[in-house]
Amino acid sequence: MAASSRLPAAIRAPFAGRTWREFGYLVIGLPLSCVYFSLSIALVAAGAGLLVTFLGIPVLAGALALCRGFGAVERARARGLLGLDVAPPEPARGRTGGALSWMGATLKSGASWRHLLYALLHMPWAIFAFTVSVAFWMYGWAMFTYPLWQWVFPMYAGQDGIQLYGDRTHAFYLDSPFEIAVTSAVGLLFVLVGPWIIRALTSVDRLMVSGLLGPSRLANRVTELESDRGVVVDTAAADLRRIERDLHDGAQARLVALAMDLGLAKEKLAEDPKAAARMVDEAHGEVKTALQELRDLARGIHPAVLTDRGLDAALSAVASRCAVPVSVDVDLPSRPVPAIEGIAYFTVSELLQNVSKHAEARRAWVDVWRVGDRLLLQVRDDGRGGAETAAGRGLAGLTERLDAVDGILAVDSPAGGPTTITAELPWRA
Template sequence: MDTAYGPPSPAPATSRVPVALRAPFAGRTWREFLYLLLSLPVACVMFSYAVAMVSIGAGLLITFLGIPVLAGALIGCRGFGNLERIRARALLELDVEHPEPVRPAKPGMMSWVCAVLKSGASWRHLLYSILHFPWAVFAFVFAVTFWTVAWSLFLYPLWQWTFPAYLDQPGIQLWGNGRGDGLYLDSPPGMAIASGLGLLLVLAGPWLIRGLTHVDRVLVHGLLGPSLLATRVSELETDRGVVVDTAAADLRRIERDLHDGAQARLVSLAMDLGLAKEKLARDPEAAAKMVDEAHGEVKIALQELRDLARGIHPAILTDRGLGPALSALAARCTVPVKVSVDLDHRPAAAIEGIAYFTVSELLQNVSKHARAGSASVDVWRVADRLMVLVSDDGQGGASTETGSGLAGLAERLSAVDGLLVVDSPPGGPTNVTADLPWRA
């Protein structure tokens, strides 16, 4: 197993300026504000297109032309959806995967039209084109009004001179009777109050803008991305690939171990026995000595086969369960290991095997790389999940970054809906938790 231990990555530099003071000037705030500004014209085009095309298609349903027109309308909405995903990725940093493509059952125009009309993703794009319009109008008006008023009040002392110069009044009018009398913000205290109020609004603006764009994130992710079913199918296909690759790697390991170990030893044993057979009549003592050596080779070959069988699926795990199997595994570790297994009954055999080999790899990691003085293994059940915790007091710094042994282990666990969580600060201790389905 590759080492997963090493020096930690340097922590990112933190600014001394509080987040609340930096937010109005942060690039994220202005990118989100630009997103809200662009949403109105984009939503107007999308809404107009969707309503017009669907209305035309619905009106033509009394003829054959209505069906392809509706299909064309849905395809157009999918095109607008692609534009919206690009806009969300660029301005909201929201990366939404493309929805499942249209897959006609067979070649031909009508098959393609039917596939478009049956596609749930196409209708979700149409729904987005309709629902996004009223929200875009509200978000545009609210964001532009609030942000403009906030900055205008905050910077009021800088532009207050424009009122007497161009509007023939001393400042912003708070109250007036229509005959020239009224209350104006033209004195230094009044301008300070206006600027202070503007500052509060400016500081609150980024969070209001973030709240508005959060609704857009939900709409884009929920309506323009792949469905939950399609996402789950994709995950299962990926997990199946991981399982196939793992099984192929295990088969290659078994073949290599057999070829380099027991098979080579048995070939040598057969040759030695052949020579002993030839010398049996001429030199019985030499033949007896060769048979005695062959007997020792047989014992070694049997031990290698037992070790190989233990690596495939240990007999003690099948016969006695996870507790004794992990205790036997801990006894072979180079550091003292305390094992605690609290299970009322045994989980599914496949899950039991995965838990065993997970602990095996983690203890190998502890032996080779952790520089630990002791370790512990705890196994328990929570509802319908099997929890496995392997801890050590070593140097820490374990990571699931790509290329490490823990990354490969995490992929294998995810193939069975499992999860691997690593908590390993520099200097230790290291706690690695495996969360597996029970599946009794």
């Protein structure tokens, strides 16, 4: 470990790269904000004044487009100096793709007006942040290094001490070691506190950049819903392929073989009744097997016990088929809507299958309860742990399916166990 990493954070802060990057951000922000403010005010005022003619709209749209360009510069500056990565807002696109359509989309875009608001609000804040940070930071370092001045600037030091200001007639001196030490101590205090003041000032800039120059909450929500819709469509398609494969390889194949056996039995019925009876008996066994496969497939689509008796009975049935003893505790005041109930059932079913296949556990526990407007499911086991939601794992697909309905999957599975997996779903009665 480096020696600098063993120093307290308060002592490392004045020399940390983050402090100097944030200080540079505040210093550069003042001239840039003056440019943003001046151009924005000038162009918006010109556009508003020209609205009585046909030139007002293109000038105003151009001003908003320029503010969007300012926003791109600010996002890049925040990313490089503050480590704040803000996604660009949704672009202003017209329906027809022409210039008039683009101008209309730009003027109607909330993101464009937020960029203009940033250009107007940032200048007064940049003036304040620049003044406070530069004055506090520079004066702190100047006072802290005051004892060095008599060597760096010997013309200001004499027998009366170090001259602070004034001429030969009216001057103020630090004429004792005590005064120099106090000044240096106060400067050290400023130096140690300065990084935290700079950090507090840049936190306001972070809020302004992320709040005004990024995508709107509505746009983020639309993006999330589009992604969730894609997951739902992919999951539904995968389920349909699974059902088709199970029918083709299972019940359908057995029914085809059954039809062939019954046809052969029919042909032998007259000439060899005993062989025909034997073949009919075998076909009867195949019918029972095919019916069981169809029941299992129907249970995989939506079990009847879930529809008829709810989660408690359905999860108890799943637990009885698990390879390890499972305790089930369902405490719900009422039943959620069938869609949420079905997701909860299949979530617990998949988690218990993982317990049976991978956990090497001796026992497992399933708890279901409601908190406010959320349905919580928890599956615990005393197995070897190591469950992950990484891509390519079964839990990753389960996480995506829960995300599609605003659900959450939390996994606590250290190596050596135990494993606790909690799923949270919206409650919709």
